[in-house]
Amino acid sequence: MTKERLVMIGNGMAGVRTLEELLKLTPEQYEITVFGAEPHPNYNRIMLSPVLAGEKTLDDIVLNGRDWYEDNGIRLITGDPVVSIDRVQRKVVTAAGVEADYDRLLITTGSNPFIIPVPGHDKQGVIGFRDIADVDTMLEAARDGKSAVVIGGGLLGLEAANGLMKQGMDVTVVHLLDSLMERQLDKPASALLKASLEERGLKFLMEAQTAAILGDEQVTGVRFADGSEIPADLVVMAVGIRPNVSLAQAAGLHCERGIVVNDTMQTYDPKVYAVGECVQHRGDCYGLVAPLFEQAKVAANHLAQMGIARYEGSVTSTKLKVTGIDLFSAGAFNEGEGDETLVLQDPSQGVYKKLVIRDNKIKGAVLYGDTLDGTWYFTLLREGTDISAFRSTILFGQHDLGDAGHGDASASVMALPDSAEICGCNGVCKGDIVNAIGKQGLFTLEDVRAHTKASSSCGSCTGLVEAILASTVGEGYDKAPSKKGMCGCTEHSHDEVIAAIKQGELKSMQAVREALEWKTPDGCATCRPALNYYLLANWPDEYQDDAQSRFINERAHGNIQKDGTYSVVPRMFGGLCTSNELRAIADVADKYEVPEMKVTGGQRIDMFGVKKEDLPAVWKDLSDAGFVSGHAYGKALRTVKTCAGKNWCRFGTQDSTGLGVKLEQMTWGSWMPHKFKLAVSGCPRNCAEATIKDFGVVCVDSGYELHVGGNGGIKVRVTDLLTKVDTEEQVLEYCAAFIQLYREEAHYLERTAPWVERVGLNYVKQQILDDEANRKALQERFLHSQTYAQIDPWKARAQGEQSHEFKTLKIA
């Protein structure tokens, strides 16, 4: 079978990029012929400015040398422009008479500089700034000539002026408007730019309208509309570009400003495609490289007959390539009605940053002097990211976010050095993770956790680790599946397991594992504690707690420390205590040689360093003094923190300590999906910090505000206000109902903060506020479950229960 023939007219960046994309997709599909009007292979037109400024050579900017065309079997004809397209015969003809037949035609004729049609515009020494020939002309002029005039104070004009000045010419920039680069900069940035260029030696004539180019054959000067004149050996017209459509127009293809294409880069002739500066898409013509490359990708996809890509227009950003001047702009940088602007100005440092914001999203950006974060702002702009979370610091840049995984991690992680510590718990740096991903071929978060330990402890860096994974393995990254199995033993999610236990009336771990087809005979260290909790929460009067499925702290009823000893925290209801109780604790500390004691964050006393075999005896002494377990070791009700309250405090509005004691008496001993903390503050000064607790009460003169879902740990979260009630009885009722809803529905190891965020505060309100019967039922179920839970585990063990746990055997 003979190959189809693809002819490309134009040998510029957009066209050749299309061929590169096409060869990646279907290297063998076409026999390709390329016609270029210039005598060069494909070069990087954007880098003409540095060539002019003497910072690069022509060889430096060639993108695809002639060998590239040969290697890919592409016929390249340079220096011989195509003069006509015959769409009926499907062939093109060049100036030299070369003909080529096509099955598909790709037009990439680019654009021409716009030459203002003033008298004398065709004299020698009047040029645009578009191709290598123009650069050669300018370099030649710079060798003998003295002064140059650049008409046009836009991006291209300023780059040309800067280059000519570097070549030793005396350069004046003439601009029709009152500010430079008005399409990319707002006025303050434009003024900074002008000052800085003047400092380097450029001269400016603003609001000057060119009337005529002076001279005989060779240009000698420029005259303006007001009659003034300036001398010039070279005039560079850089007032804009026009899509080069003449060839397409002559062939009868529909053109407006550019060759009109649809979202697949197809012209009105289905055999003919067009990309680059010559096209007009949805009314827009683009002159910057990024959108052209996007177009190239789409065109290649359709030429390869895959037919799935669509080009839907681009948002563009600009950088000025004048060495030593940092400038960036993107989007709608001049604010319209209803927009807000954030501005940072530091004139002595030459720094100006402006962001245009609408509905907490970036609409435009102008940066001058410090453009480091240009790409970040541009990403936020394109992705429409809500910036409200970091709006107050956004102008200071991305590195200012620098937290452990809360902000937009995906953007910030790329900027981090390899030595940046990602996982603070396990001391894992970015480099370690990247290496492990590369060497071990890791694709999932679980893999990375297993191999590096990063994100395997407190989990606060999970977002960062996922971002590193995504940026390292790219599209191969397996984003977390929407449904996650509880652990490696099962595909079923927490929600499915909870539902199965309820609906299937499963009342033992064995029953759950059989019904849900567990892959392991007795589970693992992840699912066993979870199942034990779910069964206990659902069947408090029937399920027999399984000590061997509890983490050691809950099995031994103390906190294991790094040296294998335990800490002991007796419960002190509401934080209240008596001198006798303190004396009893002191006696225990002496008797068992407790090496260290401290007051905990929850207002209790912690005794560290108790040997495991001493625990039952310690507990016996504490129990005799009236203490019960403080459950400081468990996924359980921990403490109720209180402030002084109205009995003592001159600001107190209610009896916060008394209410705290009642709440703790009601709730102590209950097992939870995760630890659970309460607090009661006696007035809105909130000394008990109730608004970062799982359930917090803030007393006011007229009653009690109930707050839920707070957290003071890994990620601080302020509570949501659930409601306000009038009496202590109501506080107890609502508290019990909230706890029971959490106990029945949250996932094991999910604190109330992420749970409330997952199910939504409205759901919690519906269940507890709107439905009184439901609230009372929840309360009743909680109180019922408490009749089984409020058996002091310390006293039981002091009396001999589970004694094997605490006895060590000896052999001599």
Add this chain to the structure above:
Amino acid sequence: MTDWIEIIALDDIPKLGARVIKTDTMKVAVFRTGDDQVFALRDACPHRGGPLSQGIVHGTSVTCPLHNWKIDLASGEALGPDEGCTNVFATKVENGKVLLAIKADEAAA
């Protein structure tokens, strides 16, 4: 030389649990699996020396309570990507009693 020392009745080790045996020089964790196999390891995780006897037993492995390393009960080796190994002691069950093979010098040195 190796002696078999009778240490405990099988029923005194909880299923999916462990007991700790103290020798003069170290602690040994004796594990009982769900299907009544018995294994003995030095009671120190190869990672940071955590007490393996306090971990959760599942299948024929135990998860260390300090940092969740998973140790194979039969070989004493860390499972998964972690690397490390703790000492293994031979055990057998006779007439409902668990016997531990431990060198006399290890036991009493």
